Every structure is written in structure tokens, then in C-alpha cells.
Amino acid sequence: MSPDHPPGLDLDRLRGLLDAERPGLVTGPLTGRLIEGGRSNLTYVVTDGTGKWVVRRPPLGHVLATAHDMKREHRVISALHPTAVPVPRPVLLCEDDSVLGSPFYVMDFVEGTPYRTAEQLAPLGPERTRGALLGLVDTLVELHAVDPAEVGLVDFGRPEGFLDRQLRRWGKQLDASRNRELAGIDELHAALGRELPHSPAPTVVHGDYRLDNVLLGADDRITAILDWEMSTLGDPLTDLGLVAMYSVPLALPDSPISTTAAAAGHPDPAELIERYAARSGRDVSAVSWYTAFAWFKLAVILEGIHYRYTLGQTVGGGFDRIGELVPVFIEHGLTTLQEG
Template identity: 65%
Template sequence: MSEDSPPGLDLARLRTHLDAERPGLVTGELRARVIEGGRSNLTYVVEDGTHRWVVRRPPLGHVLPTAHDMRREHTVISALGPTPVPVPATLLLCTDESVLGAPFYVMDHVEGTPYRQRDQLVPLGADRTRRIAESMVDTLAELHAVDHRAVGLAEFGRPDGFLERQLRRWGKQLDASRSRDLPGVDRLRERLAARLPPSPPPTVVHGDYRLDNLLVAGDDTITAVLDWEMSTVGDPLTDIALLIAYTEGEALGDDLSSVASAPGFPPVADLVARYTATSGRDTSAMGWYLGFAFFKLAVILEGIYYRFNQGKTVGEGFDRIGASVAPLVARGNAVLEED
């Protein structure tokens, strides 16, 4: 690897590839840094002294089947470019693993702040925090209003039987990352399988929608929706439920999120009501969707914990991830009992 290259990103090889595929794009010596805070795919800011770009690639090891698909991310972001959904412009997709050791893509760098912690929102004040949270919900409804066929995503997913396949997929990924006893997780999976609700008409689904996957500008405008690695076409209620599960994250450990405790951040009921009104969708089955959201989050974090124990993850804070899994499983079971 070239000197000063961060793990997983050989700058000399990247420069050679960019010069060949996009002549004239790079005008100076490349520098790069890992964007901290990501828990799955690796994200880098790359600059040449004049321009900035973002490079995304899979983690360095233990890549789960169907996860970390760079082609999918590139496809959906490119398709959403002409729509009202704010996404970065894509510049290049590389599936030749000889360049960086894994597929990757390059997109424009977009200015904005990803808010993940209460302390980031408190200085903004209650009114601005409320506006940001409401814009977050409205942007999700905007995504779900996109005609996926019209933007070239008709074959992007298989909406028939979506919930059953999703539950089976995350169950398999749990088994692939299982390295310790997780009380209640099999019971949660079985209860979800026994109570599958009918899905509404399919839409583009982000798959990991939350405030810190959005960039917010100084005027509280959402400038970009990021991290599309789990996107597909399917049941839109899985997105709003996962957002609510993240919103409850402060009670389950700061490794998820603590934004919901910031003054002005709307309560869960208000977020659901705003989505219901803006999207026009029936959210009466939200209990099941929340149970599934907590199950999915538990599996995601368990996979990250597994990679951390293997020494295959770049970044900070991974040593605490494992402790967040059990509370998620417990909350998922509790939600189903309340429903």
C-alpha cells in the first residue's frame, strides 16, 4: 500500500484508475482519511487540494452474503439523482477487485453534518432540532413517493414476499455471525415469522434510514441521504419502523444514537403521525414492524461485533458494540408483547 494511504485505500492505485477512467478529474496529489462513525462499509474523503470526493468500499474482512454490495449502492444513488430525494452525484463504479482489493465507487463530496449524538443538537436549540427531525421524516416520505419503475429500478428488488424474505435473510446473517449465546433472539425470530403482516404497495426502501445517515446543511436543509448498502424495493414501513427503533436507541445504548433526548426532538408518536400524514400510508401494524426493526438492528450490530473480534474493522468505538445487542433483542420481544 502506498505511503499515507489509509487501510483499504491504496491512493496510488486509486489515482491510476481515476486517471484512466476519468482523465483530468484529479489535478493534484491525493490525500485521504477514513470517515469515522460508519459501522459497516468503509467511507473515505479523498481530495487533491482543489476537489473532494467520497470513496465507498466493503469492510476489510468477513463480508456477509448479499451485504456490502457496491453495485447496488451505486445503482440506487444514480437512479435517484434526478428525483427530489437528495443524493450525491456518482462518478465511477469499479468492480475490478485488483484495484483496491474490493469493489468500490466514487461520488461527489456533499457538505453537511450527520447528527448522531444529543450533544451535537443541543447547541442548535429546540426549534431547529424539531425542524431537522421533521425534515428527516418528510425526506423519507419523499423517497417512498418515488416511482421506482420510472427511475429505472423496476428490477432492483423483489417486493412479492418481501417481509418473509427479509426475516429469513437477517436470520441467516445472524447465524453467519453467531459467536456467543444471545438469549431471546431465536424466540424473537420465531414470533416475527408467525405474525407476518400484509405489505402496502412497494417503494424504494433505504434499509438503514436514520438521522446520522443524512447530511444537514447550516440552514437545516437535508443535503444528502447516504449509506444505501441495504436499499431495495419493498415494504416502506420497514424504513419508518427502523427509524423509530434508532430513535429509541438512547434507552438501549449510545452506540445506536442519543439524538432523541435533545430538546425539541419530537416524540416517537409524533414522528409516526407525521409520516402517516405525509405519506398517506396505514401504520396500524407498526408493532410488528418495530419488532422486526429491533431484530434487524441486533443482527447488524452482532455482525459488526463479530468483525471487531476478528480484527477486521477500521475505526473507533467497536469495543462497545457487543453490549448493545441484548437490549435490542429484549426490546423487540417487548414490542411484540405490547402489540
């Protein structure tokens, strides 16, 4: 299949749908390319030479409907687009499998750069890097300030018992990939369960909020938050815990897990937490729990990848070293909880 006709994207059928549903939007032949693959949803950029759009669809092959819910992603960006939260403008949702073989949605293409590693941030320099990360927190505050009822998302999740449910869910995920002893992981899981904090009022939660899930424009401001597949209504401090966790340099040479935390000028977790508290007015006294939970969650995700690697089910480089990272994440989680 040619690069202009990537797998999972029938451009003729897509053009037919856009012409029918959004007449005049497309003015020439469409070409498209896959910009993100892997285990997550597939993302394509499509252009007619003048306009540019993004198509999101589930991975090819068998998928779990709940994990790749296009309607849900489209719904949250549609609700947030009129607010101060930067998200791409939604164009349409298609739930008819006959067009691309699965449900999908189309949104406007947004200019910007995702920064995934400290090396990619280096050219910005310390001052701009610091500003970008503070902006990441400020944008999170904007997201958590949205009243779900006002934007039609009051039934977008089940906030009651959110943390308990999350902890049980990730415990089950861990059990599903157990094939070796992992010192401290059950201790961390149990300690998190004993010290469950009282959640503040629920907000829209992104669920995977970090620098490489946003686009930065030429002025280093966030032009769009991407990847809403984990979003729900729940405890906003889970997003903050993830930001704090990703702001700790791992100091692991040649690590297959990339973070931006080692970049010069990157604020430490304490500064980011303090800025969130000052701007949101929320009580962040239990933030150690949320950060430790983020370490636990990532340890479980990495152990799942390691488990699939041992079964020969992963493709690509770096997977052979994922397993050795898991104890590091467990240790960070235990230390964070004890220090809190």
C-alpha cells in the same frame, strides 16, 4: 503508509483512471484520507486542492460480495440523483480490481454534518432538533415516492415475500451467533412470524435509514442520504419502523450504542409516524409490527457483535457492554408488539 496515502487507496492509480475516464476533472495531485472504517465499507475523501470527491470500496481483506456490492450502491445513487431524493452525484464505477484491489465507486463530496448522538444535537437546541427529525421523515417520504420503474430500478430487489424473507434471514443470523440463553428472543421471532402484515406497494427501501446516515446542511436540511449498502426494493414501512425505533430513548447511562432520541426537542415515535402517514398517504396501522421487527433486528446485530467479542474477534472499546444491551432490545420488541 502516510495519512495522505491511506491503506486501500492507491492515489496514483485512481488519478490515472479519473484522467482517462473523466478528463479535466482532476487538476492537481491527489491526497486522500479515510473518514470511516470498521466493519462496513470504507469511505475516503480525496481532493486535488480544488475539487473534492468520495471513494467507497469494500473493507480490506476477505469480504462477502453480496454484503459489499459497489455496483449496487452506485446503481441506486445514479438512479436517484435526478429525483428529489438528496444523494451525492455519482462520478464513476470501477469494477476492475487492478486499480484499488477491489471494485469501487467515486461520487461528489457533499457538505454536511452527520449527527450520531444527543450530545452532538444539543447545540442545535430543541426547535432545530425537532425540525431536523421532521425533515428526516419528509425525505423518507420523498424516497418512497420514487417510482422504481421510472428510474430504472424495477429489478433492484424481489419485493414478493419481502417481510417473510427478512424475518427468516435475521432468524438465521441469530442462530449463527447463539452461545447463551436469551429470554424472549425466540418468542419475539415467533410472534413476528405469526403477525406478518400485508405489505403495501414496494418502493426503494434504504434499509438503514436514521439520522446518522444523512448529512445536515447549515440550514438543517438534508444535503445527502448516505450508506446505501442495505438498499433494495421492498416494504417501505421497514424504513419507518427503524426511524420509530431509533426515536425511543434507551435511558441507559454510558451505553456503547449511541442514539439521538434523548436530545431535547427530538419528536417521539408517534409524531414521526403520524407525519409520515400524513405526507405519504400510506396506511401505517401495522407500524407496531415494523417497529418491533426493527428492535428484533438490532437485538440480533448486537448479539452478533457480543458473540464475536466472546471469541476475541472485536477491536476497540465498548464491546464488553454490548451483551447487556441485547435483553433491553428484546424487551422493547415484545412490548411494542403487544401494545400494537
